[in-house]
Structures are given as structure tokens and as C-alpha cells.
Amino acid sequence: xxxxxxxxxxxxxxxxxxxxxxxxxxxxxxxxxxxxxxxxxxxxxxxxxxxxxxxxxxxxxxxxxxxxxxxxxxxxxxxxxxxxxxxxxxxxxxxxxxxxxxxxxxxxxxxxxxxxxxxxxxxxxxxxxxxxxxxxxxxxxxxxxxxxxxxxxxxxxxxxxxxxxxxxxxxxxxxxxxxxxxxxxxxxxxxxxxxxxxxxxxxxxxxxxxxxxxxxxxxxxxxxxxxxxxxxxxxxxxxxxxxxxxxxxxxxxxxxxxxxxxxxxxxxxxxxxxxxxxxxxxxxxxxxxxxxxxxxxxxxxxxxxxxxxxxxxxxxxxxxxxxxxxxxxxxxxxxxxxxxxxxxxxxxxxxxxxxxxxxxxxxxxxxxxxxxxxxxxxxxxxxxxxxxxxxxxxxxxxxxxxxxxxxxxxxxxxxxxxxxxxxxxxxxxxxxxxxxxxxxxxxxxxxxxxxxxxxxxxxxx
Amino acid sequence: xxxxxxxxxxxxxxxxxxxxxxxxxxxxxxxxxxxxxxxxxxxxxxxxxxxxxxxxxxxxxxxxxxxxxxxxxxxxxxxxxxxxxxxxxxxxxxxxxxxxxxxxxxxxxxxxxxxxxxxxxxxxxxxxxxxxxxxxxxxxxxxxxxxxxxxxxxxxxxxxxxxxxxxxxxxxxxxxxxxxxxxxxxxxxxxxxxxxxxxxxxxxxxxxxxxxxxxxxxxxxxxxxxxxxxxxxxxxxxxxxxxxxxxxxxxxxxxxxxxxxxxxxxxxxxxxxxxxxxxxxxxxxxxxxxxxxxxxxxxxxxxxxxxxxxxxxxxxxxxxxxxxxxxxxxxxxxxxxxxxxxxxxxxxxxxxxx
Numbered sequence: 001x002x003x004x005x006x007x008x009x010x011x012x013x014x015x016x017x018x019x020x021x022x023x024x025x026x027x028x029x030x031x032x033x034x035x036x037x038x039x040x041x042x043x044x045x046x047x048x049x050x051x052x053x054x055x056x057x058x059x060x061x062x063x064x065x066x067x068x069x070x071x072x073x074x075x076x077x078x079x080x081x082x083x084x085x086x087x088x089x090x091x092x093x094x095x096x097x098x099x100x101x102x103x104x105x106x107x108x109x110x111x112x113x114x115x116x117x118x119x120x121x122x123x124x125x126x127x128x129x130x131x132x133x134x135x136x137x138x139x140x141x142x143x144x145x146x147x148x149x150x151x152x153x154x155x156x157x158x159x160x161x162x163x164x165x166x167x168x169x170x171x172x173x174x175x176x177x178x179x180x181x182x183x184x185x186x187x188x189x190x191x192x193x194x195x196x197x198x199x200x201x202x203x204x205x206x207x208x209x210x211x212x213x214x215x216x217x218x219x220x221x222x223x224x225x226x227x228x229x230x231x232x233x234x235x236x237x238x239x240x241x242x243x244x245x246x247x248x249x250x251x252x253x254x255x256x257x258x259x260x261x262x263x264x265x266x267x268x269x270x271x272x273x274x275x276x277x278x279x280x281x282x283x284x285x286x287x288x289x290x291x292x293x294x295x296x297x298x299x300x301x302x303x304x305x306x307x308x309x310x311x312x313x314x315x316x317x318x319x320x321x322x323x324x325x326x327x328x329x330x331x332x333x334x335x336x337x338x339x340x341x342x343x344x345x346x347x348x349x350x351x352x353x354x355x356x357x358x359x360x361x362x363x364x365x366x367x368x369x370x371x372x373x374x375x376x377x378x379x380x381x382x383x384x385x386x387x388x389x390x391x392x393x394x395x396x397x398x399x400x401x402x403x404x405x406x407x408x409x410x411x412x413x414x415x416x417x418x419x420x421x422x423x424x425x426x427x428x429x430x431x432x433x434x435x436x437x438x439x440x441x442x443x444x445x446x447x448x449x450x451x452x453x454x455x456x457x458x459x460x461x
Numbered sequence: 462x463x464x465x466x467x468x469x470x471x472x473x474x475x476x477x478x479x480x481x482x483x484x485x486x487x488x489x490x491x492x493x494x495x496x497x498x499x500x501x502x503x504x505x506x507x508x509x510x511x512x513x514x515x516x517x518x519x520x521x522x523x524x525x526x527x528x529x530x531x532x533x534x535x536x537x538x539x540x541x542x543x544x545x546x547x548x549x550x551x552x553x554x555x556x557x558x559x560x561x562x563x564x565x566x567x568x569x570x571x572x573x574x575x576x577x578x579x580x581x582x583x584x585x586x587x588x589x590x591x592x593x594x595x596x597x598x599x600x601x602x603x604x605x606x607x608x609x610x611x612x613x614x615x616x617x618x619x620x621x622x623x624x625x626x627x628x629x630x631x632x633x634x635x636x637x638x639x640x641x642x643x644x645x646x647x648x649x650x651x652x653x654x655x656x657x658x659x660x661x662x663x664x665x666x667x668x669x670x671x672x673x674x675x676x677x678x679x680x681x682x683x684x685x686x687x688x689x690x691x692x693x694x695x696x697x698x699x700x701x702x703x704x705x706x707x708x709x710x711x712x713x714x715x716x717x718x719x720x721x722x723x724x725x726x727x728x729x730x731x732x733x734x735x736x737x738x739x740x741x742x743x744x745x746x747x748x749x750x751x752x753x754x755x756x757x758x759x760x761x762x763x764x765x766x767x768x769x770x771x772x773x774x775x776x777x778x779x780x781x782x783x784x785x786x787x788x789x790x791x792x793x794x795x796x797x798x799x800x801x802x803x804x805x806x807x808x809x810x811x812x813x814x815x
Contacts, residue, residue, distance in 0.1 A: 039524070039525075039526055040526075046522045047522055049482055108651075108652075108653040108655065110484060110485045110652075111485060126482075127485050127486070127520075127651075127652055127653055128482060128483055128486065128516060128517070128519075128520030129480075129482030129483070129520055129522065130482075130522070131519075131520050131521065131522045132482075132519075132520035135519060135520065135663040139663070139664060248528055251522075251527060253480075253522055253523070254479070254480050254482070255476055255479035255480045255523070255529075257479075311497060314479065315475065315478050315479055315497055315498075316479050317475065317476050317479040317480075317529075319475075
């Protein structure tokens with residue numbers, strides 16, 4: 001069948017699978033071309049963990065209700081208004097029917113979780129995380145007769161007179177070409193292509209870590225943009241957070257996050273502070289710190305805490321660097337000891353009454369006369385042993401993508417490409433202009449994946 | 462205990478603790494997440510709490526070829542196996558775990574030979590049913606110590622386990638909680654009730670859970686059958702052979718059938734499952750144990766079916782030989798897992814109720 005499938009789905013993550021399943025259920029013969037080997041299938045969906053879902057009453061694992069307006073307001077807060085309201089509201093409204101659909105297609109949710117943000121009302125967590133979801137969808141897709149080719153990297157889509165006439169891909173050192181009736185692109189952003197990142201962001205991007213799959217290199221995205229397919233999203237921007245500097249270059253995922261910044265001072269490689277560590281609770285600040293670190297020399301920062309704070313945050317994958325004195329810690333972390341000593345002394349001297357310290361609330365325990373100030377959780381760093389972590393910028397996703405309409409269709413100028421649809425991260429820039437809302441990426445992928453599958457099948461049948 | 466096995470499990474547990482995506486699969490993760498760091502005893506407890514359902518492995522984004530190379534089911538299986546060796550009493554007998562297949566085969570041959578020889582040499586003058594081949598008192602003389610001595614050895618091991626995992630005073634409520642968990646194999650439910658991953662990679666199924674339950678309940682029924690026979694014999698002066706509608710047979714026949722089906726199913730599943738997700742060195746011994754348990758039940762049923770025929774002369778020593786091997790090797794074979802698992806579940810319940 002792979003000689004002439006009705007539909008080729010490019011990519012193998014959540015959006016691709018939702019599209020493939022939906023199309024196969026409508027009777028289309030579907031081929032998935034997944035660029036990664038089987039062990040790495042699923043793109044960035046492997047690293048996800050939840051789905052943000054509107055609901056008018058208790059739904060699946062979700063308690064109470066979460067209205068369209070509240071959801072939309074949450075979105076506007078993080079995107080600063082850079083949002084297509086029509087598409088965003090469509091995604092939000094559709095999310096409610098997605099959750100039962102996901103369950104019916106094998107996804108299982110967790111009842112409630114320890115040690116995480118309290119999201120039991122807004123976000124449904126996948127049992128086992130995103131790879132569990134991906135596994136379930138592959139099982140469902142294969143049972144519906146969807147064919148999957150792994151290690152199959154699409155190199156070119158030939159667009160001619162407003163339609164895709166050929167899909168070229170590379171597998172096992174051989175080149176193949178197909179001419180399906182419909183094509184769905186769901187192959188993510190370009191963040192794993194660090195050359196592209198460096199062109200967009202500047203040379204500093206070479207020092208960024210990529211939190212997700214090394215297979216999202218944006219080959220299909222670049223190929224389509226080169227042929228004039230409409231684009232959306234700031235091409236120079238990526239969503240980045242501050243993560244453990246010892247994380248692997250690619251694919252470190254959730255375990256590399258570090259939640260200790262609010263209880264610390266953060267210095268650059270010269271041992272100097274550069275920003276208010278206590279500005280807000282960490283979930284509202286980790287993205288800002290991704291950018292702050294990116295602007296420091298060598299794109300690296302160093303967190304310093306003392307024994308008082310070591311149990312106040314989620315354990316991270318790597319143990320902290322530990323030393324009995326500030327100077328010894330500086331030595332171990334490759335920082336100038338005298339400079340770090342001076343910074344810590346200056347900070348400690350600026351700390352006042354700490355009796356109101358409260359680790360999970362903005363407690364107003366602030367420094368006086370220090371620049372930059374620390375406006376919450378400012379306790380002197382005095383109790384040995386002292387602990388340190390390095391911080392680097394970890395890229396989650398890129399905003400540049402394919403512009404789609406509410407039917408997930410791509411276009412050239414004002415003319416739709418008659419047989420090309422896009423879903424997931426590769427078109428999320430149509431909705432998410434900046435910032436990020438936890439669990440919204442999976443919602444976009446699920447909603448648009450299903451729409452793309454439906455439209456592609458309707459066109460093919 | 463081998464420190465490198467503990468170290469590896471600790472390395473992986475720390476990664477799991479920073480991730481927490483697997484929280485609902487089984488009892489291991491809530492217990493793991495309750496710690497910030499892991500003492501050796503914590504790792505041993507987690508290892509014995511793990512039922513090897515493999516849900517966490519197939520859902521893990523950090524398995525090889527990822528450089529974190531997570532394989533928690535194997536890491537815990539290896540610590541678990543090693544902990545049983547270490548806790549075994551008398552010391553030195555733990556080495557039998559490494560040669561469980563050979564040990565089982567040897568015990569079987571010797572058990573059969575011993576009982577066959579005794580049955581021949583000391584054949585009673587009178588007696589009904591199998592007592593025509595071996596007297597009740599001789600059976601008691603062999604099996605009372607063969608049953609009690611391993612139980613004593615097991616109890617010494619369990620005390621050592623309990624001490625090493627920091628267990629406090631044992632509470633009845635915690636034992637009851639452990640029984641309830643094991644009684645429905647909650648830890649093979651997968652958290653969502655779809656079962657576990659075993660015979661077909663990431664597909665969830667109830668096969669292992671159901672075959673294990675058939676084995677467990679079959680075994681308990683057989684045990685109850687023997688116990689009821691003892692009670693009838695000593696308490697009521699009612700001696701074997703018992704009719705089909707007697708308590709020992711009403712318990713024993715369904716028990717034997719369940720045990721046969723359960724062990725055959727478990728053996729079949731084991732050939733399908735990926736050995737890389739368990740303690741590879743233990744695979745042969747585990748398989749030998751399952752087959753031994755199958756032999757116990759199958760020969761028991763055959764013996765009953767052959768009542769009154771000459772085949773009893775061979776089937777009786779065969780059955781009793783398998784039972785003897787099973788009893789004697791309980792503390793040094795896969796059978797020990799039941800005891801440690803109950804201890805781990807009891808300890809875990811205490812963590813909640815503390």
C-alpha cells in the first residue's frame with residue numbers, strides 16, 4: 001500500500017497520530033513517515049505530560065470546571081495578546097470533546113499527582129507521560145491499518161500549481177517518492193537544527209541545550225516556506241527555560257528542570273548577580289530565566305543556595321555541587337572565589353528580617369539597598385554546606401511555523417494548497433505568538449491533528 | 462549485597478524522582494517519590510515492592526539509546542534477586558538462587574528417589590489408597606520437617622529483610638492491606654485497570670495478572686486441601702482416601718486445575734516477554750520453579766485420576782518428590798518472592814499509615 005497511500009502523514013508525534021487515526025477511521029489508507037527510529041518515535045510528544053482542557057463540569061480526571069473564557073484569559077496572559085483569538089477559541093472549545101476521544105483511543109490519565117503544580121482542574125496528566133500516550137496511539141493506529149515507516153526522513157514536498165504533487169523521503173540510504181492524494185505535515189519545529197537557531201538568534205544559540213527530540217530539524221518546514229507556503233510566528237524566537245547546565249545537549253526533557261532559583265542567588269561566570277531571583281514563583285519565571293541566561297557571557301549562570309533551602313524544591317536529576325565554604329564552592333564550579341564571596345557577603349548584608357519567609361507564597365522577604373534587589377525569599381546564604389548548580393538555556397520549541405486556517409489547511413498567498421494540512425508544533429505559531437501555557441501544545445496538536453485528519457480524508461475519499 | 466547493583470538502581474531512582482511521570486502505575490513510584498535520597502534499605506524495599514509489570518519501562522522517554530539508559534524493572538529485579546541471596550539463611554544457601562534450575566532438578570530427582578526407595582523398602586502391610594504404598598506416619602515423618610524447616614529459614618530471612626528496610630512494629634492492619642493488594646494483584650493492574658505490559662511490549666493485558674492469580678489461588682486451595690485432610694485425620698479420625706465430595710477433594714481438585722492452568726500460562730508468557738527487562742541470570746531458575754509448581758499440580762491430579770491402578774506406585778513418589786523439592790527449596794527459589802513481596806507490601810502500607 002505504501003506505493004500509493006491516500007494520505008501521507010509526515011511526523012510521528014501526537015498531532016500526526018491524531019490525524020492518522022482520524023483519517024483511517026474515515027476509511028483512508030494512511031502512511032506515517034516518522035523521521036526518528038522506533039525507539040525515538042513521537043517527537044516532542046515523548047516529553048510532554050498533560051493536556052489542557054476546557055470543561056463545564058467534572059470530566060475524566062479533571063475536577064470542577066474550566067470555562068472557555070477563563071482558559072482564553074490564561075492564554076492571553078502568557079502570549080501578551082499575540083494570539084489569533086478565533087483559532088484559539090476554536091481550539092479551547094474543541095478541547096472538551098478531545099478528552100473522551102483520547103480515552104477512547106487508548107490514552108489513560110493519572111488520578112492526581114504529588115509534587116507538581118496544582119493543575120488538577122485545568123490539565124489532565126497522561127499516565128506514564130507523553131510516551132505512554134504515543135505508544136497507545138501507535139497501537140490504535142496500527143489496529144486501524146495505518147502503516148508506519150520509521151527512520152523515514154522527508155526531504156522535499158513538490159508543490160505545483162497549488163497542490164502537493166510529490167512527497168520525497170529518505171530511508172535506509174535509499175530515496176523514495178510518493179504521490180498521495182492528501183498530505184498532513186506534523187513534523188514539529190526546527191529547534192534541533194542549531195545552525196538555524198544560531199542564524200535566527202545569533203551565535204549565542206550554539207550554547208543552548210535542546211530539551212526535546214534531536215529529530216525536529218525543520219526540514220519540511222524550511223522546504224515549504226522556500227516554496228512560498230504562508231508562514232506565521234516570529235522567526236527569531238524560541239521558547240526557552242533555564243535548566244540544569246549539565247543536561248545533555250538534546251532530549252534531557254523534564255528531569256533537567258531546576259526549581260531552586262527563588263531560594264538562591266544566581267551569578268554569572270564573573271560571580272556577579274544580574275537579576276531579581278525572587279521576582280515571582282518559579283513556574284511564572286523559568287521562561288524569563290531562559291532568556292536571562294542566554295544574555296550572560298557564555299550563556300551560563302550559577303545558582304548558589306545554602307543548607308536551609310536544599311529541601312525546598314523538587315529533586316533534580318543531577319546532585320548539586322556541594323562544599324563547606326563559599327570559596328570552595330566557587331572553586332568547584334569554576335567561579336572566581338573572591339568575587340563570589342563579595343557577592344554573597346553583599347547579598348547577606350542586604351537581607352533583613354526573614355521571619356515571614358514562606359517558600360510557596362510571595363512572602364515579601366526582600367533585600368534592602370541591593371542592586372539588583374531580591375524581592376521575595378531573600379534569606380542570607382550562611383549555613384554550610386553550600387550547594388551550587390549551573391544553569392543553561394534550554395530550548396523547548398520554536399514559534400516560526402506554517403500558517404493555517406480553522407480547517408488546518410496551508411496556503412500560498414490567498415490560495416489554499418488544496419491537499420496540504422498542518423497540525424501540531426509546526427503550526428502552533430498560528431495560535432501561540434509568544435510565551436507558553438502548560439499543556440496547550442498537546443491541545444493544539446490534538447485538535448488540529450483531528451481536523452487535519454478529517455479534512456485530508458474528506459479530500460482523498 | 463552487591464553495591465554496584467544498588468548503586469545502579471539508586472542512579473535510576475534519582476532520575477525517576479526528578480521525572481515522576483509514572484506515578485500511578487504501581488506502588489513503587491509513590492514510595493520512591495516520598496524520598497529525596499535513597500539509602501540502601503530504601504532501594505531494597507523498592508526492589509521488593511516492584512512486581513516487574515514493566516509499565517514504567519515502556520512509557521519511559523529515557524530508555525536506551527538515550528544516554529540516561531533507564532531500565533528500572535531490570536535494575537530493581539537485579540537488586541531484588543541479590544537481596545534474596547543475601548537474606549537467605551543458613552548463609553551460603555543463598556548461592557542456590559544462582560543455580561535454581563540445577564537445584565530444582567537435583568532436589569526433584571533426589572526427592573523422587575528417596576520417596577520411591579522408602580515406599581519400596583517400608584511398604585505397609587495394610588492401608589487404603591496411597592496409604593497402601595506409604596504409611597501415614599512415614600509421610601508425616603518426611604513432610605513435617607520438610608515443611609517446617611524451610612518455613613523457619615524463611616522467617617529468619619524475613620526478619621533480616623524487615624530490619625534492613627527499617628520496618629517497625631508489625632501491625633495487623635498493614636498485613637491486611639498487603640493481603641488485599643496481593644489478593645487482587647493491584648500492582649499488575651497498571652493503575653488504569655488495563656493490566657500490565659509483559660508478553661507483547663507496550664500492550665497492556667490482564668494475562669499475567671490472571672495467570673498469576675490462578676497460580677496463587679490454586680496454590681492456596683491445594684494448601685487448604687492438605688490442611689483440611691490433616692484436620693479430618695487428626696481431629697475427626699477420618700482417614701484418606703477421601704471421596705470426591707469430601708473437603709480435601711473439593712478444595713484440591715479445583716486448586717490443582719487452577720495451579721496447572723496458572724503455571725502453564727505463566728511459563729508461556731515468560732517465553733514471550735523480553736528477558737532484558739528482568740534479572741537475566743534468574744530467568745532459568747524462575748522458569749524451572751514455574752515448571753516445578755506445574756509438576757506438583759499435574760502429578761497431584763494424575764495421582765487422583767489413577768486411584769486404584771498400579772500407576773500409583775510410580776505416581777505417588779513422583780508427586781511427593783515434587784512436593785518435597787518444592788518445600789525444601791522454598792527459601793532459595795522464586796517461591797521466596799511471595800514472602801518478600803508480602804513483607805514489602807506490609808512495609809509500604811506502614812509508610813502510608815505511619
